[in-house]
Amino acid sequence: KAGVTQTPRYLIKTRGQQVTLSCSPISGHRSVSWYQQTPGQGLQFLFEYFSETQRNKGNFPGRFSGRQFSNSRSEMNVSTLELGDSALYLCASSLGTSGKRETQYFGPGTRLLVL
Amino acid sequence: GQNIDQPTEMTATEGAIVQINCTYQTSGFNGLFWYQQHAGEAPTFLSYNVLDGLEEKGRFSSFLSRSKGYSYLLLKELQMKDSASYLCAVTDSNYQLIWGAGTKLIIKP
Numbered sequence: 001k002a003g004v005t006q007t008p009r010y011l012i013k014t015r016g017q018q019v020t021l022s023c024s025p026i027s028g029h030r031s032v033s034w035y036q037q038t039p040g041q042g043l044q045f046l047f048e049y050f051s052e053t054q055r056n057k058g059n060f061p062g063r064f065s066g067r068q069f070s071n072s073r074s075e076m077n078v079s080t081l082e083l084g085d086s087a088l089y090l091c092a093s094s095l096g097t098s099g100k101r102e103t104q105y106f107g108p109g110t111r112l113l114v115l
Numbered sequence: 116g117q118n119i120d121q122p123t124e125m126t127a128t129e130g131a132i133v134q135i136n137c138t139y140q141t142s143g144f145n146g147l148f149w150y151q152q153h154a155g156e157a158p159t160f161l162s163y164n165v166l167d168g169l170e171e172k173g174r175f176s177s178f179l180s181r182s183k184g185y186s187y188l189l190l191k192e193l194q195m196k197d198s199a200s201y202l203c204a205v206t207d208s209n210y211q212l213i214w215g216a217g218t219k220l221i222i223k224p
Contacts, residue, residue: 004157035214040123042216043158043202056211090157103148104212106157 002027004093004107012113018079021110025072025093031055032074033104034066037088046089049074050096078112086114117141119215121203126221127193135188135201135218143208149177149188150202152217158202161188190220198222 005024013019025032033056034046045058049068068074072093078085088111092104119139127133139147146165150158164170164179164186176189188201203215 033212040216043204043214045212045214048211056209102210103160103163106159108157 004091004105006089006091006107006110008110009108010111010113012115013081014115015081015083017081018077019081019112021076021078021089021091021112023074023076023091023093023107025074025091026105029093029095029105030072031094031096031102032068032072033092033094034074034076035090035092036060037090037109038086043090046076081114083114086112088112117207117213119203119205119213121201121215121218123216124219124221126223127190129193129195129222129224131193132189132191133193133220135190135203135220137186137188137203137215139184139186139203139205139213139215141205141207141213144181145206145208145210147177147179147186147206148202148204148212149186150204151199152202153199161201193222195222195224 007022031050033048035043037043047066048056052068063079066076088109090109091107094102094104121137149161151161152158162177169178174191179186200217200219202217204212
């Protein structure tokens with residue numbers, strides 16, 4: 001079974017630009033979560049999508065948005081990039097069973113550098 | 116607020132044993148995960164505890180005490196490939212995962 005894939009793997013942008021990251025979950029998984037990882041900060045939860053709906057949201061500004069398509073693929077968009085947005089963005093997929101603990105499976109991440 | 120604490124960095128010797136601690140304060144508890152993340156790679160699942168006690172899986176074991184808000188990951192017979200960051204994450208009452216900052220483990224020969 002193919003794992004979680006993320007594109008692109010690396011990205012360099014300048015301040016003020018916007019960026020779109022893509023995530024394809026494991027086949028059969030309906031939940032996709034997005035995280036930002038920076039050195040010393042650990043994984044910061046951005047949002048979770050299930051069945052094309054945002055189910056949970058972290059404490060990030062509105063510049064960070066996402067969506068999920070009917071095939072469970074998800075995209076994350078960051079507008080008006082700031083230097084502090086430089087990070088590794090990880091996507092994780094799970095079955096999406098509500099009210100139960102689930103193991104999340106992570107993609108390799110997209111490393112974003114904002115200059 | 117919700118908080119998970121882990122040591123930032125630990126060093127151990129090849130062949131030895133190391134214990135990585137994790138303490139948590141969350142709104143509710145529905146389980147605790149340990150993940151391993153090698154530099155430049157995605158986190159991978161190691162273990163899950165929801166009941167008190169020790170779960171053993173090969174060279175790795177994970178312990179949980181819900182009353183103390185405490186867990187540890189025990190790594191035995193350390194190998195160089197165990198050099199990685201170890202992430203502790205707790206599922207809260209809303210089944211949302213709260214992540215610690217991770218512990219970077221350095222293995223020396």
